[in-house]
Amino acid sequence: MTTTGEDQVTARGGPWWWERRRSAVLDVGLAAVSALECGVEGVPFAWEAGIPVAVGVLFGLAAGAVLLVRRRWPIAVVLVAIAVTPAAMGFLLGIVGLYSLAASDLPRRIIGSLAGMQSVGVLIVMFVRLRQDIARGDVEVGDWLVPFASVTMALGVTAPPVLLGLYVGARRRLMESLRERADSLERELQLLAERAEERAEWARNEERTRIAREMHDVVAHRVSLMVVHAAALQAVARKDPEKAVRNAALVGDMGRQALTELREMLGVLRAGGDAVRPRPKGSSVPLAAVGAAAAAAASRVAVEEPVEGPSLAEIDELVGQSAAAGMVVDLSVEGEYRSYAPEVEATAYRVVQEALTNVHKHAAGAKTYVRLAHRVSEIAMQVENEPPSGVGASAGLPSGGNGLVGMRERVSALGGVFVSGPTEAGGFRVSAVIPAS
Numbered sequence: 058m059t060t061t062g063e064d065q066v067t068a069r070g071g072p073w074w075w076e077r078r079r080s081a082v083l084d085v086g087l088a089a090v091s092a093l094e095c096g097v098e099g100v101p102f103a104w105e106a107g108i109p110v111a112v113g114v115l116f117g118l119a120a121g122a123v124l125l126v127r128r129r130w131p132i133a134v135v136l137v138a139i140a141v142t143p144a145a146m147g148f149l150l151g152i153v154g155l156y157s158l159a160a161s162d163l164p165r166r167i168i169g170s171l172a173g174m175q176s177v178g179v180l181i182v183m184f185v186r187l188r189q190d191i192a193r194g195d196v197e198v199g200d201w202l203v204p205f206a207s208v209t210m211a212l213g214v215t216a217p218p219v220l221l222g223l224y225v226g227a228r229r230r231l232m233e234s235l236r237e238r239a240d241s242l243e244r245e246l247q248l249l250a251e252r253a254e255e256r257a258e259w260a261r262n263e264e265r266t267r268i269a270r271e272m273h274d275v276v277a278h279r280v281s282l283m284v285v286h287a288a289a290l291q292a293v294a295r296k297d298p299e300k301a302v303r304n305a306a307l308v309g310d311m312g313r314q315a316l317t318e319l320r321e322m323l324g325v326l327r328a329g330g331d332a333v334r335p336r337p338k339g340s341s342v343p344l345a346a347v348g349a350a351a352a353a354a355a356s357r358v359a360v361e362e363p364v365e366g367p368s369l370a371e372i373d374e375l376v377g378q379s380a381a382a383g384m385v386v387d388l389s390v391e392g393e394y395r396s397y398a399p400e401v402e403a404t405a406y407r408v409v410q411e412a413l414t415n416v417h418k419h420a421a422g423a424k425t426y427v428r429l430a431h432r433v434s435e436i437a438m439q440v441e442n443e444p445p446s447g448v449g450a451s452a453g454l455p456s457g458g459n460g461l462v463g464m465r466e467r468v469s470a471l472g473g474v475f476v477s478g479p480t481e482a483g484g485f486r487v488s489a490v491i492p493a494s
Contacts, residue, residue, distance in 0.1 A: 074129045088125035091149045095121030098146035106144075117146055124150055127157040134158070135171045142178040145186070151175060152218045159222025160229070172219045180211035270463040276315060281417045283311050285382040307381055367406035369394065369429070369436075375406070376427060379413045385424040386413075392431030401491055404467045405429075405438055408475075411460045412440030412487040420445035423484065435473075437490045444483035464489070 075081040095117035103113025123137045134154035141147040155175060159168050184207040191203070290304040376388045396402075409427060416425050423442040430437040461477050464487070468475040473491035480486050 080128070084125055084127060087127075087149070087153055088122050090121075091124040091147070091153070092118045092121035094149055095141070095146045098144070102144045102146060116144075117141075120147055121150055124153055127154060131158040131161050132163070132167070132171065135175060139171075139175050139178050142175070142182050145182065148214070151179075152214060155215060156218035156222040156225075159219045160226035161222075162226070162230070168219070168223075172215055176211045176215040179214055180207050183207040183210045266466070270466065272319075276319070280315060281414045282378055282382050283308050283315075285417055285421075307378075311378070367410070368399075368402040369397070369405055371406065372409060372427075372429065375410055375413065379417070379425070382417065383422070384413070384416065386427060387425070388427045388429075390429045390431070394431055397436065397493055401436065401471060401493065404471055404473075404491060405436055405489070407467060408438055408464050408487065408489045409440055411464050415460055415485070415487075416440070416442045420485065422446040432493075434494070435490055435492050437488070439486065439488045441480065441486040442484045461487075 072078070072081055075084070096114045097117070099113035099115075099117030100110055102117070103110045106113070120137055120141045123134050127134045131154065134150065135158050138147050138151035138154045142151070155172055158171060161168075184203060187203045187206060287304075287308055290301050290308065294301045373388070376386050380386050397405075409429075413425065413427075416423060420442045423445045425440065425442040428437075428439045428441075464477075465475045468489045468491060471491050473489060475489045477487045478485070
């Protein structure tokens with residue numbers, strides 16, 4: 058982020074109340090010049106007042122040095138300038154004090170009141186001194202010139218510094234406002250960038266999870282059945298050659314189906330990856346591009362589904378494959394079959410598929426019941442197996458522990474309910490209810 062606003066002030070901090078060292082040097086210089094001026098003007102003041110010259114000089118030095126605090130206490134500086142006006146000293150003190158007062162953030166009524174007091178004081182002093190000079194014969198002018206000169210002098214030493222101070226103060230406040238807006242806008246842009254990155258990361262994680270779930274569903278069931286058939290083929294190769302040939306044909310068919318589904322999925326992934334280009338290290342991405350990419354990724358995760366997927370019409374074939382692998386499966390369907398949304402049918406199919414795969418892995422030889430119910434506004438499915446009998450346990454199927462998680466994610470994504478757990482009889486039950494629309 059750029060250094061603006063308060064950060065910039067802190068970075069350039071000066072001593073005491075000055076924001077910058079340059080400001081401190083300027084005020085010290087002005088105070089020295091003002092003190093010198095008032096000190097010199099203190100000599101005639103001492104003569105007129107009948108006091109020692111040293112006292113008049115010290116008084117002038119002290120009054121002029123007040124200009125050092127013009128940024129911190131501008132009102133005090135102007136009050137001192139007004140106080141020393143009858144002594145005919147503090148010309149620089151009054152001008153700079155009025156400028157500092159007008160440029161400050163004080164209310165306008167205070168600025169106007171003090172500027173008016175300074176103007177009236179100069180007017181009275183000028184009027185009295187000119188009258189005294191005329192009376193002594195030092196100046197010979199018309200009576201009209203005295204008030205004119207007094208008013209002109211009063212306005213000349215008060216109006217210009219006040220107007221300039223008001224302009225500078227307004228300009229400074231405008232710049233501060235612009236800096237604050239720039240800081241606020243930069244913080245908002247940074248926040249948007251962080252949110253866009255978080256959304257893009259969430260989209261990538263969702264996409265990876267979806268791909269992993271699809272790969273698991275496609276591969277696990279087919280390969281599990283292939284392993285079961287291969288184990289059966291090994292057991293009956295010499296005893297029953299004809300059954301061995303049938304098992305070998307089934308293994309080949311399932312392998313070809315798995316390869317076909319994998320090719321389709323990899324084709325989709327390859328086609329979707331063409332739009333992604335690696336970004337060089339160190340290069341920056343515009344915030345708009347990040348937001349657009351995140352929105353596109355998130356929307357793709359939300360709505361994208363495979364164009365072609367399994368359906369409930371293939372449940373009989375799915376159950377038949379498990380039966381051919383030696384599983385005793387009882388399929389029952391309640392209600393009249395009707396077409397559902399593709400994602401609903403695919404999810405219902407995958408739940409039954411994964412449940413049967415888990416039976417092959419963990420309860421080989423157990424009798425399994427597959428129940429499917431078509432209801433008015435939902436579709437329910439349940440896969441329950443009895444305690445394993447031990448038959449087929451030699452297949453040695455591995456398990457990644459992600460099957461139930463994937464089923465729950467699929468069903469929850471459609472607003473359904475998923476329940477799984479052991480039964481009282483020692484088996485296992487998987488149940489899911491998915492809204493029909």
